[in-house]
Amino acid sequence: MKKVFKTHFDKVTRLLLLTFTLLILLSYMPEISWRDTVLGSYTIKKINLTSEIKKERLNSSPALLDNMIDTIIGSQRVASTVSESLLEDEVSETNKEAVKANQSETLDKNLLSVRFEDYSTTNDLSRLVSSLKNIEKSDSPMRIAFLGDSFIEADILTADVRSLLQSNYGGKGVGFIPITSPASKYRYTIDHTFDGWKAYSMVNYKEADWKYLTLPGFYYVPSEKATMSIKNKKIGKEQTTCRSAKLLFINEKNTEINVRVNEGEVQTFTPPSSPRMQSVDLTGDIYSVDFSFKNVAGFVGFGTVLDDRKGVYVDNYSVRGSSGVVLSTVDQLLSNDFDSIVHSDVIVLQYGLNVAAAHITNYSYYKRTMVRVIDKLRGYFPNTCFIIMGVGDRAMKDDANRYETMPEIIAMVGVQREIAKEAKCIFWDTFMAMGGRNSMATYVSHNPPLAHKDYTHINHAGGKKIANAFVSSLLNEVERIDDTPRTDTR
Amino acid sequence: MWQQEISSILHLLKYDPLQPLMFNSGFFIYFFVVVILGYNFIKNDIKLRSLYLMLVSFFFYYKSSGVFLAILIYIILSDFLIARKMSSCSDSKIKKQWLLLSLVTNIGMLCYFKYTNFFLGSMSELFGGGFQPFDIVLPVGISFFTFQSMSYSIDVYKGKIQPLNNPINYAFYVSFFPQLVAGPIVRARDFIPQITRPTLVTDQMIGKGVFLIISGLFKKVVISDYISVNFVDRIFDAPNLYSGFENLMGVYGYALQIYCDFSGYSDMAIGIALLLGFHFCINFDSPYQSASITEFWRRWHISLSSWLKDYLYISLGGNRKGNIRTYVNLMLTMLLGGLWHGASVVFIIWGAWHGLLLALDKLRMKYIQPCARSNMRQFITRVANTVITFHLVCIGWIFFRSDSLNTALQILTQIGNGINSALIPQFAAGYTGVLSLIIIGYVLHALPKRCEEFASQLLAKQNISTLAIIISIFVLIIIQVRSSEIMPFIYFRF
Secondary structure (H helix, E strand, O other): OHHHHHHHOOHHHHHHHHHHHHHHHHOOOOOOEEEEEOOEEEEOOOOOOOOOOOOOOOOOOHHHHHHHHHHHHHHOOOOOOOOHHHHHHHHHHHHHHHHHHHHHHHHHOOOOOOOOEEOOOOOHHHHHHHHHHOOOOOOOOEEEEEEEOHHHHHHOOHHHHHHHHHHHHOOOOOEEEEOOOOOHHHOOOEEEEEEEEEEEEHHHOOOOOHHHOOOOOEEEEEEEEEEEEEEEOEEOOEEOOEEEEEEEEEEOOOOEEEEEEOOOOEEEEOOOOOOOEEEEEEEEEEOEEEEEEEOOOOEEEEEEEEEOOOOEEEEEEEOOOOOOHHHHHOOHHHHHHHHHHOOOOEEEEEOOOOOOOOOOOOOHHHHHHHHHHHHHHHHHOOOOEEEEEOOOOOEEEOOOOOEEEOHHHHHHHHHHHHHHHHHOOEEEOHHHHHOOOOHHHHHHHOOOOOEOOOOOOEOHHHHHHHHHHHHHHHHHHHHHHHOOOOOOOO | OHHHHHHHHHHHHOOOOOOOOOOOOHHHHHHHHHHHHHHHHHOOOHHHHHHHHHHHHHHHHHHHHHHHHHHHHHHHHHHHHHHHHHHOOOOHHHHHHHHHHHHHHHHHHHHHHHHHHHHHHHHHHHOOOOOOOOOOOOOOOHHHHHHHHHHHHHHHHOOOOOOOOOHHHHHHHHHOHHHHOOOOOOOHHHHHHHHOOOOOOOHHHHHHHHHHHHHHHHHHHHHHHHHHHHHHHHHHHOHHHOOHHHHHHHHHHHHHHHHHHHHHHHHHHHHHHHHOOOOOOOOOOOHHHOOOHHHHHHHOOHHHHHHHHHHHHHHHOOOOOOHHHHHHHHHHHHHHHHHHHOOOHHHHHHHHHHHHHHHHHHHHHHHOOOOOOOHHHHHHHHHHHHHHHHHHHHHHHHHHHOOOHHHHHHHHHHHHOOOOOOHHHHHHHHOHHHHHHHHHHHHHHHOOHHHHHHHHHHHHOOOHHHHHHHHHHHHHHHHHHHOOOOOOOOOOOO
């Protein structure tokens, strides 16, 4: 037999046939893995020549979402201790609701428009929408605070929510800007430079002093040479200005604050010593502020708020690495002070990225903690309504080397909806707004790309798309309260 | 039951724009095994061999570019006929016109597909903008096979080779699948003599072929793809989000990535051709070991740079028209060489940068004579020159890779703003995989040629079973890296 093989097939052919046979055999080998050894844990990924061949192109139509979620969760490597069938049921129940909630929209218009789901007992959504509608008649501005993680860092998404709302309802100014920020050069909206500050974040809560923590999530301690400058970027030829700039700080001793507005004369402020939060208010047609300080002992800076008197403002309070759980560290007194100086009508919580980790689908601890966090914040900010913005899509490579939605994300979306229900606030499904399953992969391969190649973070262009969806859902609600009350179609 | 299997196999044979055929895809393994099986039976019949490989290559091109197979066939027919006309022609004027027709056809095709949007877009920018780019799909490998076909026409025109009588042989030469899609650009005078020689695959060739295929795959999948997805791409996407040190590492990473990507694919092409009994010239010769830019261009993408030298630089006059003209020719050649890589201003800047460096190097060699030195000093000088040359090349890569001039300047600014050495341990901890691969890559690159030859010889001596096992283990390793999860973003304080 071997002789026949050798005479009819030359060396190269025999080599390739043998290699091919070996590879096929290897794809049937049992899974080899080792866990918790000196070298760590590892599972050998198998050669799967046939997976390249099989083409499973599932259509991502929203109506099939039910089936797909069950399929994904059923077929994935879930390494949790909670009984799988229980989790599947929970998750698919809540996601079935998501589909129902959105179905009337998909019937109304051809676009997938994601509705705000109001689980509050105090009609938060209608109240929010009414005040938005009446903003022009009102003398005080409306503020929406986005608390999030690196997903919205560098003003991603919030910049576009801001400009859309401001073009509809008025308002000028980027709102809150922290004293320093690692992503400051990435912001498109302002030129922000700083030097000589030490930053403390709520994520490093062991190092930070909790009495200085509130919504912004950071506080900054200056050295004698500390400086901070903000300049509004020109949009085309237009130099945008705003009418008010407030520096927020605590002055425990006798710090002197020097500021130049619009590169003009230096103004000096010597605020009274106090352990409470204070502000230095500058007014006029402001496009740039430059701060420097003397006698910095006992001084703690938070940030600057740039706005106008009327209109809508969107503040971005993002903290890299935060899961939302660390919001339990915020200080009550400081929060009250903060609320009286910069009152937020809406707080949007955009978290989940740093929680939805591979192989974990049991988020009951996270759920309990977040419900407690929201209850606590509700107490500190009594006149504020809360919106939970669900986690966005995130993709990982599957066995056939394609980028697919992590099943843990789908579980997380379900959990966040439940948090909204239990904490009685509003929920908005970011995952659906992106396009649902595998939308992150679409974002990355889009031309121009809408997300970074880590398949986790969107970029400014992607943020704009999601912002459009967010604001149009909001505007739809505004239109809806104009109509006569309709019967519940659910 | 078999219906589905049969229909999915048939579906596989169809062109799928979302999964074009490449050497590192699963389908290619099946393809190559089937090709070799058939080849085994016909390889001793020279005529049949050309026909078979031509058909196989056409199918390969169809699987990578679909309907653009027609363009390939058109170029082949056109240049085949033109070459015949040229050689039977005695009037040099008419001969020149035929050559012009060939050049215009090839360059015209290339320009239409590759540069229309770029050209029209740039023009419209000058006049106020508002140009909407056309949806022109680029046929895969068009930059390579047009250049290859032109080398044939020009060589026939100059009388350096005789035109082929058999169109199948010519079609085989242009379309031969290992080099069709990403080079090397094979010269007619190097390949055509091989078309009529009997098939001979020695153990040496098998050893070298297997070595090149394995090392090519390793370079492309394990090094290049991994460090690009998990690191380099992110830096170039948003340089301002990263510190100077990370940007610098991104540049070093890219220099390695592009070398591994390009040379890996070339190596696989050369290796596959060897297994079929054909010899291609080496395309990359450890270019980062160069101690000068001139040397770099003798070691980097050799088939392209020698094509540009022989057919563009020399045709423009080379160094035979006086000093100034020499430098002009040099610059022009490099600018066009840059543009060949892609339709964007960053490629032109890259070409100009290398043109400038080459010109300066030429001046240096003219006026600065090396003096006799001790061995140690010579060695140190060479190492210093290598490091300098490498960094000059890296500066070029910043422009080459950036999606816009703006991005390139951002990277240079970030690096220029200083390198914070405190970040290095953090970086090493956060990007262990990427850093290890970068170090491994450069160390392997620095090894002398003897090591490659030693490995090839070693493989040549093995029997088939051992070789098959070695290849399978390699494939297993490659799969581990290829399917690995994407590393998450790492953030550092800076």
